[in-house]
Amino acid sequence: MIIQWFHKFGGGLCAPIDASAGREQLEKRVNVKKLVSAVSMVAASALVLSACGSGDSGDSNAEDFLGCMVSDSGGWDDQSFNQSGKEGLENAVKNLGIEEKDAESQGDADFKPNVDNMIQAGCNLTFGVGFLLEDAIQEAAEANTDLNFALIDSTFSDADGKPVTLDNAKPLVFNTAEAAYLAGYVAAATSESGKVGTFGGIQIPSVTIFMDGFADGVKKFNEENKKNVKLLGWNKEKQDGSFSGDFENQGQGQALTKQLISQGADVVMPVAGPVGLGAAAAAKEAKDVKLVWVDSDGYESTEYGDIILTSVVKQIANAVEDTVAEAQKDNFSSEPYVGTLENEGVGLAPYHDFDDKVPEDVKKKVEELKKQIIDGSLTVESESTPK
Amino acid sequence: MTTDISPAAPSATPPPSAEAEPDREPNLLQDILSGSWLVSVLAIVVALLLGGVLIAVSNAEVVAAAANIVAAPGMFFSTLFSTVGEAYSALFRGAIFDWDARTTERAIRPLTESLVSGTPLILTGLGIALAFRSGLFNIGGQGQVILGATIAGFLGYALHLPPVVHMLIAAIGGIIGGAIWAGIAGVLKARTGANEVIVTIMLNSIAGYLLGYLLKQSWFTHTDSANPQSRSLDDSAQMFLLLPSPFRLHFGFIIAILATIFVWWLLERSTIGFEFKAVGANPHAARTAGISVSKVTILVMIVAGALAGLGGAAQVLGTEYKLTGGISGSIGFDAITVALLGRSKPLGTFFAGLLFGAFKAGGYLMQSQTGTPIDIVLVVQSVIVLLIAAPPLVRSIFRLPTPVLKRKEA
Numbered sequence: 056m057i058i059q060w061f062h063k064f065g066g067g068l069c070a071p072i073d074a075s076a077g078r079e080q081l082e083k084r085v086n087v088k089k090l091v092s093a094v095s096m097v098a099a100s101a102l103v104l105s106a107c108g109s110g111d112s113g114d115s116n117a118e119d120f121l122g123c124m125v126s127d128s129g130g131w132d133d134q135s136f137n138q139s140g141k142e143g144l145e146n147a148v149k150n151l152g153i154e155e156k157d158a159e160s161q162g163d164a165d166f167k168p169n170v171d172n173m174i175q176a177g178c179n180l181t182f183g184v185g186f187l188l189e190d191a192i193q194e195a196a197e198a199n200t201d202l203n204f205a206l207i208d209s210t211f212s213d214a215d216g217k218p219v220t221l222d223n224a225k226p227l228v229f230n231t232a233e234a235a236y237l238a239g240y241v242a243a244a245t246s247e248s249g250k251v252g253t254f255g256g257i258q259i260p261s262v263t264i265f266m267d268g269f270a271d272g273v274k275k276f277n278e279e280n281k282k283n284v285k286l287l288g289w290n291k292e293k294q295d296g297s298f299s300g301d302f303e304n305q306g307q308g309q310a311l312t313k314q315l316i317s318q319g320a321d322v323v324m325p326v327a328g329p330v331g332l333g334a335a336a337a338a339k340e341a342k343d344v345k346l347v348w349v350d351s352d353g354y355e356s357t358e359y360g361d362i363i364l365t366s367v368v369k370q371i372a373n374a375v376e377d378t379v380a381e382a383q384k385d386n387f388s389s390e391p392y393v394g395t396l397e398n399e400g401v402g403l404a405p406y407h408d409f410d411d412k413v414p415e416d417v418k419k420k421v422e423e424l425k426k427q428i429i430d431g432s433l434t435v436e437s438e439s440t441p442k
Numbered sequence: 443m444t445t446d447i448s449p450a451a452p453s454a455t456p457p458p459s460a461e462a463e464p465d466r467e468p469n470l471l472q473d474i475l476s477g478s479w480l481v482s483v484l485a486i487v488v489a490l491l492l493g494g495v496l497i498a499v500s501n502a503e504v505v506a507a508a509a510n511i512v513a514a515p516g517m518f519f520s521t522l523f524s525t526v527g528e529a530y531s532a533l534f535r536g537a538i539f540d541w542d543a544r545t546t547e548r549a550i551r552p553l554t555e556s557l558v559s560g561t562p563l564i565l566t567g568l569g570i571a572l573a574f575r576s577g578l579f580n581i582g583g584q585g586q587v588i589l590g591a592t593i594a595g596f597l598g599y600a601l602h603l604p605p606v607v608h609m610l611i612a613a614i615g616g617i618i619g620g621a622i623w624a625g626i627a628g629v630l631k632a633r634t635g636a637n638e639v640i641v642t643i644m645l646n647s648i649a650g651y652l653l654g655y656l657l658k659q660s661w662f663t664h665t666d667s668a669n670p671q672s673r674s675l676d677d678s679a680q681m682f683l684l685l686p687s688p689f690r691l692h693f694g695f696i697i698a699i700l701a702t703i704f705v706w707w708l709l710e711r712s713t714i715g716f717e718f719k720a721v722g723a724n725p726h727a728a729r730t731a732g733i734s735v736s737k738v739t740i741l742v743m744i745v746a747g748a749l750a751g752l753g754g755a756a757q758v759l760g761t762e763y764k765l766t767g768g769i770s771g772s773i774g775f776d777a778i779t780v781a782l783l784g785r786s787k788p789l790g791t792f793f794a795g796l797l798f799g800a801f802k803a804g805g806y807l808m809q810s811q812t813g814t815p816i817d818i819v820l821v822v823q824s825v826i827v828l829l830i831a832a833p834p835l836v837r838s839i840f841r842l843p844t845p846v847l848k849r850k851e852a
Binding site: 123128156157158159161162163164165167168169171172173175176186187190209212214215216217257258259260300438439 | 536543544548555559651654658665666667668669670671673674690757761762763764766767768769770771772803806807809810811813815816820
């Protein structure tokens, strides 16, 4: 910026170079080195290794579609959105025959370089997972208008937090409040102690939206049945409640759940990715405490199926696969994808082991509420609803 | 620079010289710091070899070829070498020079990316190294980086000042933030004798949660966004780029060079630096010589924290332009490794910071192009530390003489 003459300098250098010639030279030089003593032999062979490897970046056929994904610091095995997103990409590889590349970030400083590498690798469509990647994806989308991008679980906004739309970047967001509403209703209906609980990982919109929906579902049950089931751990009006502080510390999840149980809660919904496993351990230890899992169907994804009443499912994998399919057919639109009950982007998982313990009239009522939400006669409101 | 200030020999063989204190306890820190540069280099080589083994083991093709090793040994070795070679070649291309890149700019960009990643590591590493030289285990780099980044970032979007002035004020804010945070540990150590290791570690957690709390307060973040992140910095507060836009190399790297020179001057040429080293070498002797150990302890921590805070400021003002909960990444902890690898010498720390910056930058390309797990880079780094912390291990692997013998010969 300040050193303007560098522009000239840099611009003049911008010519394609003959890469293979350079590599040959390097190999030759290294071969000479191979003759020396033991220690330098080690060093030299390391150099040979590094010199004779071949990158695979240039080989890809122009017709091949390359779908890429960059995680946030949770990594691909976070039992939450990174994992679901990756699953979607893998399904796309299987079902749509695309190629994929992925990069795990270990910290916030990794986002921009990782996204940049995807652009360099020639990714047609690059996904960023989580709101932390918003800036990296937004910058990349603005600088590379010929490539497509998508952001999972967050929309794009400017410095003031006002939403913005980009022509080549699609936000994939989920109105999980709708499904959590149903879960709240079921939880309240099946609670014997008259108290249900919830806690989150970090107080961010994609977490509190579950808790808002859950709170309203409990409220709905109370109104309809003249009951007074209490919700612990979240106050929707004040937007304040219990949070474990991160998406990693299972011990904290266990401690918070024990607290909720000791206050009388017998249904708990942890909204904290893998921290929920700590909650499950605490619930298992206590007698007759049920869990509402989130993101995936916990009956299948965890080993705590026997205490999982139901799950608030967020179909990230499907949304990712659909977005890839669209882009592959040259049909990409930057129109936000909002997962709802209507398009089955969010939903309530089956009751599995609790199927015969949930009363028929409750099941019927849940189906009815679901219909009402879908046809619009009932709206679930949350401050965090994606707009 | 030689190991002039660390007269301690490995605990097993007390130095025969007359100046040696008879009651001197074996000092792990001094033992680590007195190792030769050769041990550092060999540690890196061993770590890379071990990393190669892990790359091979984590690769499905190599494992498949290994199952067939009896039938087709040649196949196994060619797969093995091509896999490991590809991974390390990608690491090299991501860190130094990318001969597969499409444009010249892109080909030379990796080197500048290594410098970008290295900048906060060098600054924070210098802070850790300075404390090491004065006999203090400053494990609080992380907290000092967070505080530095927090204050620098806040000043960067809360104030609106002309360019350069704004950046300098924000950077000074970062220096002060880090200095205060480390100063707390220094005062506690000097006044009450509280162990600086424990205090600085605890301060790391406090800093992390403090930032987490602040990012939820709209008066602090200056944005309506409900996500825990701040407003973006004003352009005037950003550290200006040294090269035009596709490059990210920024003024922070110049600051890192200046800081390296400053720490060298402080330790080798200034009176106060002599006192720092004297206290580090032997606090009892320093006290007898009339040096106020508690004053030095506080001062060392303040200067160390200021450097680490500057590292945090460089991160937020130079590359991230925004405060998030993870702004510090693992800089504070990587910097400890950097300081150890650099033998706590300013120049050594500088180059160790560059090496780790190169690992970081190269790791991105290695992961995205060859699918090698990024954790391999972490393992390589960790093995380097492990070997450096145990110089006798490296010496026995390579059958090197012990440093005492070497010194006698010299």
